[in-house]
Amino acid sequence: MAGRLDKTATLLSLPAPWAPDLLPQISGGLSRNCRKLWILDDDPTGTQTIAGLPVITTWDLPTLQTEFDDASPACFILTNSRGLTVEQSRHLHRELMRNLREAAGQRSYGVISRSDSTLRGHYPTETDIVAEGMDRETITLIAPFFAAGGRYTLNDTHYVAEGNELIPAAETPFAQDTVFGYHTSHLPTWVEEKTHGAIRAEDVVCIPLDLIRREGPVGVSTLLRRCASGTVVVANAVNQSDIEVVAAAVMDFESTGRRVIARTGASYVCARVGQRPPPLLEGGQLANPHGRGGLTLGGSHVPKTTAQLTELMRRHDVTAIEVDVSTLIDESRRADEIARVVTGMNAALAADRDVVVHTSRPLIRADGDDSNLSISTEVSNALSAVVQSITAPPRYLIAKGGITSSDTATQGLGVQRAMVKGQILPGVPVWELGAETKFPGLNYVVFPGNVGDDQAVADAVSKFKSASL
DSSP, X not given: OOOOEEHHHHHHTSOOOOXXXXXXXXXXXXXXXXXXXXXXXXXXXXXXTOOSOEEESOOOHHHHHHHHHSSOSEEEEEOOGGGSOHHXXXXXXXXXXXXXXXXXXXXXXXXXXXXXXXXXXXXXXXXXXXXXXXXXXXXXXXXXXXXXXXXXXXXXEEEEEETTEEEEXXXXXXXXXXXXXXXXXXXXHHHHHHTTTSSOGGGOEEEOHHHHHHHHHHHHHHXXXXXXXXXXXXXXXXXXXXXXXXXXXXXXXXXXXXXXXXXXXXXXXXXXXXXXXXXXXXXXXXXXXXXOSOEEEEOOOSHHHHHHHHHHHHHSOOEEEEEOHHHHTSHHHHHHHHHHHXXXXXXXXXXXXXXEEEEOSSOOOOSSHXXXXXXXXXXXXXXXXXXXXXXXXXXXXXXXXXXXXXXXXXXXXXXXXXXXXXXXXXXEEEEEEOTTSSSXXXXXXXXXXXXXXXXXXXXXXXXXXXXXX
16 A cells, blocks of 8 residues: 655656657647547536636537537537536436537547546546447546646556645545545556456556656557557656656557547646646736626635635635525525525625635535535535626636536536636636626636645635736
């Protein structure tokens, strides 16, 4: 069993990274083997490393056909499947893959199943259905490395960085998720656990970091070409160069006509679309002269979110409104609780106050995964109803947590298509909302529940305050 590691000493002990710059090769080959890359994002946070690409929230045939014709090399489809039951996700992905295939016609395309860098989500259900929907042989790539979030895969084991310590992922609160929990950080064994033994750990092929750094894309592509159809492959990576080598190797592998179904964190997405994380957004890029007070929504219950909201309220003069979750899940009191929150929020925004609307922090659990998801859905729907009731455009809107930010976008703001402007902090994307939304042009911050230090949300609010001066 893997133990905790000293981050600095561990990273310094590794062989030198692959030196040649692979982005020109990746960018030049984007349309050679597939006309469009579709990133199926199980919550909105997969946009946390890129800029200038669209996000759509529906996948009907006309929408997909329009996006196929768009010049962008890739498009995010927000499925929000992490907020669904496994059966709902299965149905969604079958419909989506049917529509993609019909919309494509004779055009080739690739699919990335972007999910959580701390290993939560409906795996292997979603990758299995994507593989079924591709009319060719496939292998599955597991690559949860995410640089900005401090998620590293080393010696086939996945770690989460906290300070200067690398903690095996199974020892973090993320592994205790009420729906998507797991017991091992060793990724081949994790695959065995999640597939209930259908794929044995010893049958998983691992891409060693030494191979990535010494032989580059050619060595990794050679390894992939040896894999039989249906093989699961784990990628080790501890920096962006490592994942770029993997992305370049995937492109070379796919030149053979086979496809890789990538189940990955956001760093692989960035590499595969030929980008590196852009400079952080500053100043005028965040200004919104039409807004009044700003709004932060806190729905995520992970300890990191609680610490961040605490620091936000300590550092900034804000109006804090707590939403009582026990009241929300009581149908007889739900409407009154939402009305109370809406009244307080709109009064504060009208007075040019920054507002924090956050759920009560004690986590309410139920029996069974579906029941726990139902509670999360009730809470997220309530926060969306609050957003629908905003009477004046806020200066900014920060939604904390994957399910919260997805439902706020689709249900609260009416997003059908948005453009990713970039990141306000490492791993924290900002969307520019389209004309169809409640507040066109609004800077909408999709703040993952598991990203940033304790000061991160307060730092984001500080940026908006500076931009409005």
